[in-house]
């Protein structure tokens with residue numbers, strides 16, 4: 234059994250579906266009531282509607298599921314965090330504490346965490362490569378909260394032996410994205426064109442930004458759980474990560490998703 238927090242969100246439901254397709258049962262935890270992506274799985278999927286800010290609700294899903302691994306993907310994205318930093322603190326910072334503390338109290342071995350390239354920020358002038366020792370000095374509430382999550386996970390590993398793993402995602406491209414965040418314009422550029430609606434992005438044509446397709450993001454979390462050894466070596470040397478969806482495949486699959494599963498996304 235696996236638990237996915239944020240499990241009715243975009244990446245969370247995609248990850249939960251991948252795990253279910255592998256034959257394992259999944260419990261999701263989310264403030265949102267359900268996911269059309271997961272409903273077809275019947276009793277193999279159990280949803281706990283709850284709030285990360287509430288320790289007892291977080292403990293309930295973990296106690297009742299006794300998972301091998303908790304994928305912690307629930308949280309507030311960048312723009313909502315900037316609009317309401319206090320709510321972001323409670324959700325992303327206190328929520329992270331609640332997840333790790335519940336894992337410790339209930340004897341769960343592994344927590345896999347969704348972090349972000351937003352944990353970097355200031356003072357990177359002149360750098361072309363980000364490494365394990367690059368200065369992390371975020372300037373957004375979202376980045377601050379996510380960096381705290383990374384550090385708290387590292388601490389729980391050192392102090393309590395929890396196997397903590399994390400992926401720092403770049404901007405995720407996902408069909409049907411509604412929540413404004415700094416990366417959503419990538420998805421809207423494809424989606425608005427698909428629906429024949431005009432759309433303008435206010436950047437110069439030379440602008441480049443790192444992106445990842447939501448299916449690759451979900452696969453990254455799944456792969457993190459399966460056989461990557463946790464130690465201090467740079468992950469890339471250990472991990473041999475390769476994306477499956479390059480830009481053309483991404484656009485093609487995005488349009489196929491919108492065509493085949495319009496009701497899931499729109």
Ligand SMILES: NC(=O)c1ccc[n+]([C@@H]2O[C@H](COP(=O)([O-])OP(=O)(O)OC[C@H]3O[C@@H](n4cnc5c(N)ncnc54)[C@H](O)[C@@H]3O)[C@@H](O)[C@H]2O)c1
Nearest residue numbers: 239241242243244263264284285306307308347349402405
């Ligand atoms: N989308 C991106 O560009 C991006 C980039 C980097 C990292 N991430 C991280 O990946 C994870 C998944 O993001 P996503 O793109 O699927 O976004 P999403 O908004 O679809 O998923 C987040 C989920 O968390 C849930 N949630 C929010 N507050 C909650 C609370 N108090 N209690 C319980 N659940 C709560 C939401 O309902 C939502 O389903 C997040 O942690 C996010 O920070 C996303």
